[in-house]
Amino acid sequence: MDNNHGYFFKIATSCNEFERIHQLNYQTFSEEIPQHEKNELKKLVDPFHHENTYIICIKDDELIGMVAVRDNRPFSLDRKIGAIEESLPIIVNRPCEVRLLAVKKEFRNGRVFVGLAQFLAQYCLEKGYDVAVISGTVRQLKLYNQMGFQPFAQLTGTEEALFQPMYLTKETFEASLAGRILHPAIPFLPGPVQISDGVRAALMGRPYSHRTKGFREKLHRIRDLLCDLTNSQYVQVLLGSGTLANEVVAAQLSLIKGRGLILANGEFGTRIVEQAQRQGLSFDVLEKEWGQAFLKEEIVEKLSNKSTWIWAVHSETSTGMLNDLTLLKRIAEEYGLKLCLDCISSIGAVELDLSGVFLATGVSGKALRAFTGLSFVFHHHQVAPSPALPKYIDLGVYMVTDSIPFSHSSNFIEALLVAVENMTSETYRKISETHQWLRNNLKHSGYHLITSNENNSPMILTIALPKAVSSYEIGRVLHYNGYLLHFESEYLRQRNWMQIACIGDYSTATLEKMTNLLYQVVTYELKQLQASTSKLPNEGAQLGRKVTLIK
Known part of the structure; x- marks a missing residue:
């Protein structure tokens, strides 16, 4: 939906909006279309008002258009033509009724009607309706058709106010003018993200075995590119989310003697704390208000002579905080600590130097702009398998098998390769x-x-x-x-x-x-x-x- 013209569409919620709905209802269906009698208040309250959901159009704080949706039976159209299912040319399971489509005269240029139709279609799909029915005034049949409504059954009403029963489905909307010009919503999300045509095409290729030479070569190429991107010596590619990668880090820390320190100043730092607890790790927590930076003296004060590792989130997505990587690396070097980082939201978003970092995690989605489904663990040291760990989260198992210890997805690998090659x-x-x-x-x-x-x-x-x-x-x-x-x-x-x-x-x-x-x-x-x-x-x-x- 395009906001070029200063309109926006919403569901009515305030008393002020409902008052203006009653006024527009009166202007349209009492004064313009003589369907209801006039009154001194110049307001018309729909008999189904408390059951209606109103979609409205706002321009410069003025309510200029509306349409109402309800799903309680009987519909007003049921009362005019009998049960709608008996007249509809399609089988329906969950219908709704659309009523009170109205736009102020000075704004009837088509854009508002199209916008209401687009909002209506999205709302109906979200609610799970498979058909919407309406009594459309015969004065605007061409407009209803442009919105995707199709006629059925006989005309209703009076000679002064004739109405045509009409229906709308996902298919009729998509084939209409309103459906054809509806643009996909633009994502400003940390995930899922915008995917390029090249990455999308790579994902849709024919799948092939992860045991083939071609798969190994593609995966090797990806690992080289990821290491170059982060200044890392090794990276293991896992089939799973960033949570899996962090579980692998926690599993490796469980093999290290001593005590750790976890830094938490947002949701994902808190999640690391939970993962460490579930792994039975021994650690302290430095917790700060969300969005507040860690100071060196605060971190050092939390360390003890038993501290051997420190774990933090680099880019804390929940707040937009970028924790100071240089500071963390300096503290780790000064106090002989193994530094672990959650870089899930920083890889691909900022230039990343993981030299001096013991373990770090990343994902294929987010800033790399490939599809969610692969995750990474970066490291600089050789890792041997450990019988003390579950095999699926044993970093050593991945290292000795070149990151192919289990089934992998050639489609995800192909898509990731295109995405990483596009990084500049x-x-x-x-x-x-x-x-x-x-x-x-x-x-x-x-x-x-x-x-x-x-x-x-x-x-x-x-x-x-x-x-x-x-x-x-x-x-x-x-x-x-x-x-x-x-x-x-x-x-x-x-x-x-x-x-x-x-x-x-x-x-x-x-x-x-x-x-x-x-x-x-x-x-x-x-x-x-x-x-x-x-x-x-x-x-x-x-x-x-x-x-x-x-x-």
């Missing part, structure tokens, strides 16, 4: 420029960013929204309007945070549209709150007064 210094520059552009614009517009400019990872930005508005609901609105931001994780919802990843290939125009829409939606919701409480909360006032940078 230009990749890092583009990510950094995207991050800085977003950071400057978001700060200018009054958003509170979690990490400081000195400690931020170029991979992702974290925004703390005012408590008065829901980060989850804001994220859903942007999702329906064509932009996928990161907001659904429980740790983000608990803090009312949302995130924008910078690892895709975005034009400046795309960044401008996305940030303008975000600003438009947030300020609109704050104004809705103001309309119901007569004033903005203090924490939202600054953002509400800000003027957007991009015009």
